[in-house]
Amino acid sequence: MYRELYEQAQAVKAYSYAPYSHLHVGAALLCADGTMYTGVNVENASYGGTICAERSAAVTAVSHGNKDFEAIAICSDEGEAWPCGICRQFLYEFAPDMKVITGNSEEELEVMELSALMPKGWTL
Secondary structure, eight states, rough: OOOHHHHHHHHHTTOOBTTHHHOEEEEEEEEEOOOEEEOOOEOOGGGOOOHHHOOOOHHHHHOOOOEEEEEEEEEEETTEOOOOHHHHHHTTTTTTTOOOEEETTTEEEEEEEEHHHSOOOOOO
């Protein structure tokens, strides 16, 4: 399952828009019902307007009524890609114990629970 998610993240990475950092990132989010949503980073000249691949996938899932996240795989042109702080908190809102998968290749995957990456995450 983790390998398939990672492969989907790799497949969509080519669609990212990264004219400033040149770092192309893809993400594949698995929901509890088995549905998978993908996302890519979309940069903007106003850096605050940039959307990470992880949030892109999560927003797509929520837009389709799916908020029960199980796992997310993330990859970049440079191999492993861990979620930034904003993405960690954003995902924590929905699934503190979801699995986060990344690596340099399908054969070198690392898996951690989001709560380990965001030990003091919070929700209202």
